[in-house]
Amino acid sequence: MSPETSPTIVKTLDYTGSERLTMNMGPQHPSAHGVFRAILTLEGEKVVAVDAVIGYLHRCHEKLSETLTYAQYPSIASKTDYVAAMTSELAYVSAAERLAKIDVPKRAQYLRVLVAELQRVASHCLWLGTWCMDMGGALGGGATVFLYCIRERELVLDLFESLTGARLLYGFHQVGGVRYDMPEGWAGECRKTVDLIEQRLLEYEGLLESNAFFQMRTRGVGVISRELAEDVGIGGPLLRASGVAFDLRRAQPYSSYEDFDFKVPVETAGDCYARYQVRMVEFRESIKIVRQVLDGLPEGPISSRPGLKSVAQVRVPKGEMYTRVEGPRGEVGCYLIGDGGAKPYRMKWRGASFSNLAVLPYIIPGHQVADVVAIMGSVDPVFGEVDR
Amino acid sequence: MTGLHPALVGLIASSVLLGALLGLVAYVTLLERKFAARLQSRIGPYRVGPHGLLQPIADGVKLLLKEDLVPADADRTIFNLAPLVFLVPCLLIFATIPFAPGLGVADLNIGVLFFLAVSSMEIVGLFMAGWSSNNKYALLSAMRAVNQVISYDLPLIMAALVPVILAGSLQLSAIADAQQGLWFVFYPVLGQLGFLAYIVASVAAENRVPFDILEAESELVAGFRVEYSGMKFAFIQLAEYAHVMGTSFLGALLFLGAWSGPGPLWLGPLWFLLKALGVFLLITWIRWSFIRVRVDQILQISWKLLLPATLLLVMATAITVVMRIP
Numbered sequence: 001m002s003p004e005t006s007p008t009i010v011k012t013l014d015y016t017g018s019e020r021l022t023m024n025m026g027p028q029h030p031s032a033h034g035v036f037r038a039i040l041t042l043e044g045e046k047v048v049a050v051d052a053v054i055g056y057l058h059r060c061h062e063k064l065s066e067t068l069t070y071a072q073y074p075s076i077a078s079k080t081d082y083v084a085a086m087t088s089e090l091a092y093v094s095a096a097e098r099l100a101k102i103d104v105p106k107r108a109q110y111l112r113v114l115v116a117e118l119q120r121v122a123s124h125c126l127w128l129g130t131w132c133m134d135m136g137g138a139l140g141g142g143a144t145v146f147l148y149c150i151r152e153r154e155l156v157l158d159l160f161e162s163l164t165g166a167r168l169l170y171g172f173h174q175v176g177g178v179r180y181d182m183p184e185g186w187a188g189e190c191r192k193t194v195d196l197i198e199q200r201l202l203e204y205e206g207l208l209e210s211n212a213f214f215q216m217r218t219r220g221v222g223v224i225s226r227e228l229a230e231d232v233g234i235g236g237p238l239l240r241a242s243g244v245a246f247d248l249r250r251a252q253p254y255s256s257y258e259d260f261d262f263k264v265p266v267e268t269a270g271d272c273y274a275r276y277q278v279r280m281v282e283f284r285e286s287i288k289i290v291r292q293v294l295d296g297l298p299e300g301p302i303s304s305r306p307g308l309k310s311v312a313q314v315r316v317p318k319g320e321m322y323t324r325v326e327g328p329r330g331e332v333g334c335y336l337i338g339d340g341g342a343k344p345y346r347m348k349w350r351g352a353s354f355s356n357l358a359v360l361p362y363i364i365p366g367h368q369v370a371d372v373v374a375i376m377g378s379v380d381p382v383f384g385e386v387d388r
Numbered sequence: 389m390t391g392l393h394p395a396l397v398g399l400i401a402s403s404v405l406l407g408a409l410l411g412l413v414a415y416v417t418l419l420e421r422k423f424a425a426r427l428q429s430r431i432g433p434y435r436v437g438p439h440g441l442l443q444p445i446a447d448g449v450k451l452l453l454k455e456d457l458v459p460a461d462a463d464r465t466i467f468n469l470a471p472l473v474f475l476v477p478c479l480l481i482f483a484t485i486p487f488a489p490g491l492g493v494a495d496l497n498i499g500v501l502f503f504l505a506v507s508s509m510e511i512v513g514l515f516m517a518g519w520s521s522n523n524k525y526a527l528l529s530a531m532r533a534v535n536q537v538i539s540y541d542l543p544l545i546m547a548a549l550v551p552v553i554l555a556g557s558l559q560l561s562a563i564a565d566a567q568q569g570l571w572f573v574f575y576p577v578l579g580q581l582g583f584l585a586y587i588v589a590s591v592a593a594e595n596r597v598p599f600d601i602l603e604a605e606s607e608l609v610a611g612f613r614v615e616y617s618g619m620k621f622a623f624i625q626l627a628e629y630a631h632v633m634g635t636s637f638l639g640a641l642l643f644l645g646a647w648s649g650p651g652p653l654w655l656g657p658l659w660f661l662l663k664a665l666g667v668f669l670l671i672t673w674i675r676w677s678f679i680r681v682r683v684d685q686i687l688q689i690s691w692k693l694l695l696p697a698t699l700l701l702v703m704a705t706a707i708t709v710v711m712r713i714p
Contacts, residue, residue: 023524031606045528045683134606136679140597142606144676147428213598213681369528370682373606 019043023369027056031134031373034383038360040372047372050364052357057387065347070096070314073344075171077334080349081385082168083126086119087327088349088385089173091334094254096175096314099321099338107300108177109256114293115163115172116255116325117286118156118190121197123328124279124286125153128204131276131377135217135370145207152200155193162186175314177303187294194287201283208276218272222363222375225270232359235352236330237282238379241267241274248326255325260292272378282328312342327352329380351385401493402483409482413629414444416668423669424676454618459522462615466520471616471623474513477506478627481634486561488647488656499560500552503638504545507593510631511537514602517624518612529611532683533595533602539690540592540599546698547589550582551642553705560638564646571645578705583643585698590635591671592686594628598678599686606680636667 021042026032035056041049061080065073077092078085090112097104104112129149136142157167164170164180172178208214224234229242239246247264249257265281267274305314316338324333333350356379364372392400418433418440425432433440458467484499486492496502511533518530552558554575555566566572572579592599603611613624640646640663647656681689 021524023528030609042528044531132679137597137600137603137605140600140675140680141678142597142680144424144428145679147430151429207677211678213678216685217679217682368682368684369607370601370604370680 045368057383061388069311069342070175071311074173078169081382083382084119084123084328085169086115087332091325091332093173093175095321095323095334095336100316102176105301106298108302110293110297111178112255117289120286120328122153122156125149127380134373134377152197176305181302194290221272221371223270234356234359237278241278242270243268260289262289275378353381353385418444420672427676451622456618459615461522463520466516470517471620475623475627477509478630481507495561497559500558508541521615525608525614526612529602529608540589543694543698544589544593547586549702550705567645568648573643594632597675598681637664639667640664
């Protein structure tokens with residue numbers, strides 16, 4: 001790593017005779033996005049260094065997985081990234097399936113794609129809302145965008161509720177397929193919802209893109225160069241906004257993603273605005289995929305696994321497996337070691353937010369205090385996934 | 389009122405005004421909340437009283453009953469004094485506003501000047517609050533306050549000078565009288581530009597979104613008032629809303645013809661109030677639609693754009709008036 005791209009570490013700064021101020025942002029802070037702590041060193045309004053502290057939400061998730069069977073864990077897996085719960089469920093069950101060489105019926109694969117894309121829409125809704133609230137204030141225009149976005153996210157959550165019975169943590173996936181099929185009339189509701197959201201996207205764009213203040217706050221702010229992006233190992237929309245055309249759905253198709261036609265948006269500017277643009281296109285591409293799934297949904301069973309009499313019946317042979325899926329925030333990986341029993345020997349998550357957060361100390365120094373929250377919001381971290 | 393001592397009349401008048409003002413300001417918060425709720429597809433306060441009409445009273449009682457905390461390291465005297473220092477100028481600005489011909493506490497012959505001078509005094513209270521809290525967020529906010537209020541009071545004065553020049557007087561009642569034929573906002577080009585500049589500058593001088601960098605709760609939590617609670621917090625809120633209402637009244641007076649409107653003369657104050665609320669809602673609409681601008685950008689907007697533009701506008705107005713007279 002070249003010296004220019006290495007982060008300024010607070011401890012190496014010289015405080016003697018300077019007008020520097022150390023300010024603590026978080027873990028209890030309106031724009032901490034959960035429990036993130038950034039110790040900023042300021043020179044007036046300018047940030048000269050940042051120390052990022054994580055770990056406030058650690059709850060031994062990976063250790064917990066060793067005590068739960070392959071049938072039980074998927075519904076807990078959703079608690080890592082609780083904003084996009086479907087993604088981590090999918091990562092976990094595909095790791096177990098590939099290790100146990102279990103085939104997944106085509107219909108189940110399509111249903112998995114369907115919920116994954118709906119989840120991406122819901123997650124991006126929350127990102128846009130919270131990001132604008134970070135920049136615009138809970139007592140200003142930002143809150144307006146936030147409430148609009150939450151309104152649309154609710155529609156998707158309603159769909160999930162009628163599909164799985166839950167609104168946040170679904171337990172939709174199981175090893176071998178999915179647990180629920182679409183109820184009657186659900187497909188029509190789903191089409192209506194995505195149509196509505198697609199229309200509302202135009203409203204958001206009208207509200208934000210033609211707004212000079214929004215442009216001022218996001219253009220040229222928090223630029224991540226292509227080299228930095230690759231060095232640090234960020235993923236998802238952040239990576240694509242820095243000019244790297246990498247999307248696991250395209251690069252390493254899983255769950256029949258090769259059947260669908262979608263675009264992988266790439267921007268080269270690498271600033272907050274580029275990340276916004278990438279995510280806005282992803283909204284639409286996800287909606288496109290949802291429609292394709294609904295059009296081409298094959299008939300058949302939704303799970304290759306016979307009904308269980310006991311939660312310990314799913315057994316996975318001895319071995320190791322790493323699977324990764326493209327979550328709304330980037331690559332979500334699950335590393336699983338099976339020992340032939342009903343519970344994994346060891347499990348490790350690769351959280352997309354965790355990897356993305358690592359870029360903050362490189363890009364924040366040199367910006368103003370106000371930019372810190374704009375950059376944080378554009379990275380879109382979810383702390384359940386960072387700390388696990 | 390012939391038998392009363394003039395000082396007593398003044399005292400009664402100002403007490404009545406103060407009482408009406410505090411009631412108005414309390415209900416303006418409800419108006420804003422309802423308005424913002426509609427913008428955001430919500431309902432807003434609904435539980436306390438019919439349509440939430442008793443909400444401001446409930447808020448007041450709640451704030452009164454809250455514990456009054458003073459941080460251990462705060463400068464106690466200044467900390468306790470700051471909300472008052474902030475509140476007084478914000479209420480004092482109403483003294484000069486005539487609500488109908490002859491209905492005002494003090495119709496000074498330098499009304500506009502007094503209004504603008506006193507309203508910019510609020511910066512003292514702001515800075516005292518930010519400094520004495522001994523909190524880094526509050527300190528940064530106080531620094532921003534000085535920057536911003538000074539930068540935006542100048543364009544505000546320039547924008548207010550447009551109607552002053554058009555009317556040829558600094559006295560508020562004279563400016564209102566000059567608009568009985570044509571409201572200054574309808575004055576070709578100059579009026580509209582002046583009004584626009586006035587709204588932008590007043591949003592900034594009132595520290596509201598998109599220029600609310602003092603409060604900036606996503607960065608500075610609550611800025612200069614982060615350590616305040618209970619009644620002192622209520623004072624700060626009250627002062628802020630009083631300032632907004634004051635500026636709205638001034639805007640309605642300078643550009644929207646004050647009490648002129650259809651109907652008998654006694655409807656005048658009502659028209660004035662409606663116009664002021666209109667200006668207030670315009671400012672509120674801006675507040676709930678834009679995202680916040682950064683500190684350096686705010687200063688740039690002021691010094692590089694708004695101030696030169698308003699200066700030109702004042703010169704253009706002066707030239708127009710001089711050309712018009714003969």
